[in-house]
Amino acid sequence: MRQAVILAAGILGAGAGTLIPRAAHRLSVPANSPPRAVCPHCQLAFQPGARGWIVVGNRCANCARNLGPAWPLLSGILTVTSTVLAWRLDPTTADDLVLLAAWLLVASAGLLLACVDVAVRRLPTPIVLATAATLVAIIGAAATVSHQPWMLVHSITAGGLLAGIYLLLALLGGGMGMGDVRLAGMLGLALGTTTWTAVLLGAVLPYLLAAPHAVAIGVAARGRSHLAFGPYLVSGAVLAVLATG
Numbered sequence: 001m002r003q004a005v006i007l008a009a010g011i012l013g014a015g016a017g018t019l020i021p022r023a024a025h026r027l028s029v030p031a032n033s034p035p036r037a038v039c040p041h042c043q044l045a046f047q048p049g050a051r052g053w054i055v056v057g058n059r060c061a062n063c064a065r066n067l068g069p070a071w072p073l074l075s076g077i078l079t080v081t082s083t084v085l086a087w088r089l090d091p092t093t094a095d096d097l098v099l100l101a102a103w104l105l106v107a108s109a110g111l112l113l114a115c116v117d118v119a120v121r122r123l124p125t126p127i128v129l130a131t132a133a134t135l136v137a138i139i140g141a142a143a144t145v146s147h148q149p150w151m152l153v154h155s156i157t158a159g160g161l162l163a164g165i166y167l168l169l170a171l172l173g174g175g176m177g178m179g180d181v182r183l184a185g186m187l188g189l190a191l192g193t194t195t196w197t198a199v200l201l202g203a204v205l206p207y208l209l210a211a212p213h214a215v216a217i218g219v220a221a222r223g224r225s226h227l228a229f230g231p232y233l234v235s236g237a238v239l240a241v242l243a244t245g
């Protein structure tokens with residue numbers, strides 16, 4: 001059972017990774033712009049609806065040029081992350097399995113958001129909010145299955161706490177944007193299903209992880225536009241649950 005869950009998580013991660021480049025490419029636009037609708041090289045219009053978003057790999061169907069980040073890299077990152085999450089969370093009950101699903105969603109949506117943040121220094125609000133709403137539904141399901149309603153309360157409290165901490169940092173001019181505040185809240189929802197130590201680590205680790213990068217580019221002097229904080233928030237949350245889960 002344990003090996004099957006770990007294997008399934010790895011396969012899901014590998015598959016999800018191949019779907020990220022096209023979505024990341026389409027979402028990597030300036031603020032208040034609609035998602036990209038055509039290939040920038042040959043102007044081929046992307047398919048309407050879900051078929052234009054759920055695309056395997058990163059080649060344009062017409063000109064075969066690369067759109068978005070390299071899929072083997074993203075697939076590799078998600079395979080490793082999903083496998084390690086399944087191994088570390090070691091689900092044995094139905095509600096554990098549901099919570100593993102929540103973390104696999106955090107890893108996949110987090111990687112998509114990180115790609116967009118690196119490309120255009122933005123964290124698209126609809127993706128963050130849709131992921132947060134799905135997390136609340138998943139965690140609510142786990143709380144119901146396990147008859148532990150406190151789990152959902154704990155989760156929403158942790159989400160509010162992390163969003164509050166990052167809002168304070170944004171207001172104090174710590175180089176954060178409102179996108180970081182929303183993402184911190186979303187990650188807090190998932191961290192809140194574990195321990196308060198994980199929530200605390202999830203708040204602190206992103207800073208420690210970003211510190212060398214921030215120092216290297218002198219972010220204190222030049223502001224947020226030079227540092228994408230999203231990847232550090234996501235990796236901090238995943239490392240926090242791996243360290244304490």
Ligand SMILES: [Zn+2]
Nearest residue numbers: 039042060063
């Ligand atoms: Zn093209």
